[in-house]
Amino acid sequence: MKGSARSRQTGRDTATLSKNRLLDPLIHVWLAGLGAVSMAHTDGSKLLKELIKEGARVQAYERDAAANLVHSTLGDVQALVRRVVNELPPYRVLEELRALRKQMDIVNANIEKLAIQRRVPPTRRVAQKPRKGL
Numbered sequence: 001m002k003g004s005a006r007s008r009q010t011g012r013d014t015a016t017l018s019k020n021r022l023l024d025p026l027i028h029v030w031l032a033g034l035g036a037v038s039m040a041h042t043d044g045s046k047l048l049k050e051l052i053k054e055g056a057r058v059q060a061y062e063r064d065a066a067a068n069l070v071h072s073t074l075g076d077v078q079a080l081v082r083r084v085v086n087e088l089p090p091y092r093v094l095e096e097l098r099a100l101r102k103q104m105d106i107v108n109a110n111i112e113k114l115a116i117q118r119r120v121p122p123t124r125r126v127a128q129k130p131r132k133g134l
Contacts, residue, residue, distance in 0.1 A: 040047070
């Protein structure tokens, strides 16, 4: 009988150890949560100020990074435009615009002449008497 008493005791000890192994992490999480709540009550405003400061630092960093990216991209686009413009064959754009303007003046003058020729002086219409019987 001594053997069975020992095995019961050993079984209880094993069960207690297993129970403690399962509960210890849960108790630690619970205690950590209570500690966090306590710290939030006592150091909440200090923590908030630190978070705001860190947020402002991150925002400034991201804004600077974005501005640098925009300036870099703008520089790349300007360089591309310069290269494309320099590779274009040399046209005499100003002379072509002047010639086009002269042609437009001629077309406008012809349109005005046609409009004058087509104008017919307005005629007076005399009201007619209605016919009898209709």
